[in-house]
Amino acid sequence: MWRREAPHVRAALLRRYGQPDACEDALQDAAEAAAARWPLTGVPDEPRAWLIQVAARRLIDRMRAEEARTRRERLDAARQPVDDTPVTGADDTLRLLFLCCHPALSRPSQVALTLRAVAGLRVEQIAAAYLVPARTMTQRLSRARATLREAGARFTMPPPDALPGRVAAVLDVCHLVFSEGYTRTSGDQLLDVELAEEAIRLTRQVHAALPGHHEVTGALALMLLTHARSPARTDAAGDLVPLADQDRSRWRGDLIDEGVTLLGRALPHGPVGRYQLQAAIAAVHAEAPAFPDTDWMQISVLYDMLSRVAPSPFVTLNQAVAVAMAHGPAVGLALLDPLLADPAMRGHHRLHAVRAHLLELHGDPQAAAEHYRLAARLTGSLPEQRYLNRRLSRLTGVS
Structure with missing residues (x-):
């Protein structure tokens, strides 16, 4: 539930207050409050509204403490309900993706911040993807939020001419989220199907926004062709089944067909990028009826x-x-x-x-x-x- 609701709560706070670092702190406060209260009182009928209300209150409390000279304005803002309705024209998650991939940030910071803010990955998971200690990643995330604040970043979609420049970072994010879902870095389960499918959903949204961008098409094809194997990657006990031993009749033909079709549209138009090449490799695996035929x-x-x-x-x-x-x-x-x-x-x-x-x-x-x-x-x-x-x-x- 947290993974599903957190991006919407974060988006509602950003639309109203605009400060990425302050909104992130308030969001974590709301998560702690829910973790402490819900086991005792039960999950509320409208968990998103509950989280938004608690986070907004915590944010206002911080504003009161930090900005006493503008107390009256903050109190007036606190009396106004936070807008939690969908924004027309773009999904909140897509807005968050492009906000976190702001050009003021370095590429590693763009990816790390988006993995945290949009996908809800733990700091430890992100650190494992970058081969750095969790403490280092925590510091990197803090610096990234401060940089966004100093750059005056807003919770809005970039203009059309600025979209392509942020796409590479967005694709890195989506692929890392998918990779964490396809093979978890820790825990007692190999797969997190919900997370892998969330990455595919995000990539579909980027593809819908930029249908002519062939690396976006390649990234979506790669995820579909790879995710098609998921039903055969574990046995009844949840243990890993290597590619050579997988029952290929369990591979999802619908995802393979869609992935191959997308790849066929992207490859003839060049230049060929990393995601198109990786998708081509996945397609060769998908076309082999058995492992020895690869x-x-x-x-x-x-x-x-x-x-x-x-x-x-x-x-x-x-x-x-x-x-x-x-x-x-x-x-x-x-x-x-x-x-x-x-x-x-x-x-x-x-x-x-x-x-x-x-x-x-x-x-x-x-x-x-x-x-x-x-x-x-x-x-x-x-x-x-x-x-x-x-x-x-x-x-x-x-x-």
């Missing part, structure tokens, strides 16, 4: 293009798997070697999980076991931990 050579070529268009450690991880399947595990392992020198990546479970898998394919079970053990220790996801420990047990014979 065209790894084509996927390897696409990853080579992606590594030049949008290089990143995680692109290299995925590229190493594709290259290993196409050209042999030794070639894939060589791609991973530079990542072992990166302190941030050395502490990320995915590097060790991929390395363990390729070492296993290479015929080095002892080294593979070492990296499976390390990956299982580093991950915060219990389903991934159980999967990695099963792979470890298969190699060592110890359960």
Whole structure:
């Protein structure tokens, strides 16, 4: 309920008071009040109105304390109801997306602030996506809100000519939200389907606003093609089922068809960006009737293009798997070697999980076991931990 209602409450406060940092503080106050009161009194019939009322009161209280010289004006504002009706012409969530992606902010701050304000991700989840400590991310978010205040940012949609400039950050946000829903960084569930579908909903709104932007189309196609696998990614116990073992009859054909159609519209128009390339890779997987039929050579070529268009450690991880399947595990392992020198990546479970898998394919079970053990220790996801420990047990014979 909090994830669903928080953007609307935040939007109502921003429309009335305009101050992003003050509104965020008031919103958190309302969340704390609800967490303390609702278990005792029950959830109110109109939770959004309740949260708006409490947040507005807390905001006014702060204004009284901080701006005594304008007390009369603030008291008058407090007597006026907060406007919680929908705004015509654009969804509140879309307005929040573009507000948080204000050009006064750096790209990492744009993405981080939007993940917090629009998607409701915890600071720990955002920090994990950026490979930084939670305290560092908290400071980054505080600075971002202060920057918006100093820049005089308003809760309005940018003019049409300014929209494309903010799209790249918005797409990063939507994709990171989707990634957290598709594979949770922590907890006892592998998937958060609601969060993944929220990311798709947001991306659909951006696509509706900018239908001719081919990277937006590519991002939407990527999410649809990837989310299509979700029904087959876990077994009855909620444990991870790797791509090679998934029952592809459970993949959602409607999402695959829509994703392939969108990709077909975007690709011929170039230039080709990272999301179009990633969507093309997902489409190759979707077209294979079974895992052994996967065209790894084509996927390897696409990853080579992606590594030049949008290089990143995680692109290299995925590229190493594709290259290993196409050209042999030794070639894939060589791609991973530079990542072992990166302190941030050395502490990320995915590097060790991929390395363990390729070492296993290479015929080095002892080294593979070492990296499976390390990956299982580093991950915060219990389903991934159980999967990695099963792979470890298969190699060592110890359960």
